[in-house]
Amino acid sequence: MIHLDGITLTFPGKGARSLRERISSTFGVKTLPAGRGEVTALRGIDLRVRHGEHVGVIGLNGAGKTTLLKVMCGIYTPTSGRVTVEGDIACLFEVATGFEMEATGWQNIITRGLLVGLSRREVRERTREIAEFTELGDALDRPVKTYSAGMFLRLAFAVSTSILPDVLLLDEVVAAGDQRFHEKAQRRLQQMVDHASILVLVSHSMETIRRMCQRVVWIEKGLVRMDGSAEDVIDAYTTQ
């Protein structure tokens, strides 16, 4: 279950980075004109996702889709509003960040495995399976700084999809890599989706959304513009 109540999120602006502004704002004095460089990404979002629901999130670039996802999984703390999530949560992003560049592929599998929530024992048990899935072979012995973008993607994807969370948040992750890998990844992702009781999928591909979600939320300028059945919302969105 995911409950969002009146979620507003304002990113602090560049001005807030300066020493002067930081010191003065600590004491409650604003030396900069209010709102300089601030960006309000979400403006009072109310959303309830119940068990068993697969929800698609659509909207133009900059509408606040990814921000919404990051609020759901707790990476962003909203400026105001309440977030309640029940169950294990995992989120996957289109481009994965966070690697130990000097460490080998193997070491990164272990590290990332721990980070996404596996125990040491589980990591040990699954390392081989994860490594096989990446098909990176001997490259796993090399420091990941030598990897191509596609190789990073495979590594991160293989680790992130080795867990089965209750709540799965996907940001433009449909599958990664070349054609053959794509099909394999698709199957693995489907397994994860099937297990999860809640899926929230952000995508620009209406086809994917239609295929995977029954309900669609259309976000525009940080607000829910429309929330309803996939057909209705996608129709409205594409004919606007």
Place this chain on the structure above:
Amino acid sequence: MTPLAPTRDEGGAGAASASAARPRSEPLGTRQEHLRSLSIAWQLARLDLVRRYTATMLGLAWAVASPLLMAAVIGLVFARLFGVPIAEFLPYLFLNLTLWSFFVACLDSGAIAFIAAEGYIKQIPRVAFFTYPLRMVFAAFVTLALGLVAAAIVSFVFGNRPSVYWIGILPALGVWFLFGFAIACISGVLNTAVRDFQYIQSVGVQALFYATPVMFPADLLVEHGLQWMLTYNPLYHLMMLVCVPLLINEPATLPHWIAAAITLAAVSAFAIFAMRVARPRLVYWL
């Protein structure tokens, strides 16, 4: 493909309501997060250590060799300058430099702990933030432990024999570890909030280095009527906790322990406060 088993044993206990994974009652994270974080921090620290010590030919030996060489060079000059016997001065200098290096390492690597972890913090939820400074402190502490073994050997070579008072070093190391962890958290939060902090900090550390009896005997300050510089220098007391038992074979005196305890309590309180303030905001500072 092997079937995937459900993850996280704790998931069974299930349905733990998490307000954006940050329940209000536990602003520094849940217990599960804490335990997991230890494991993650240690894994990351191991990578750091392996990287640091496999990149060079002498490897791990550098952890000991570099302060040892420095102590030898400075020792030869300063022992004459201060008129202290080298057999007494060299172990003292080496031990002090080892402790000081740990202090500096915690501050310096702590300052970039969150910045270096940006990729994790922005994408991987439910990892307690203290994981990242802890990583740095683990790595620095291993180096400190190696240095202490070397210091004990140097002390032995110069005629000091192990005694029962060496046991006092263990609780002292506990204090050092927690102290290092606290200052790494503080440095990390401040430097992530205001990037200028790193530079202010390094100037401050330099100043403190010359005010602290690291490279000169503490008596020198007393002789010049500067006793207060020792009394009010927390670093001095922390260093004495290790120096006294190891080099003089006596237990560190109560005033040193009291001063160390006050210092630890103060920096810990500040560190917890800083981490609480940072928790909902840190990701936006990156």
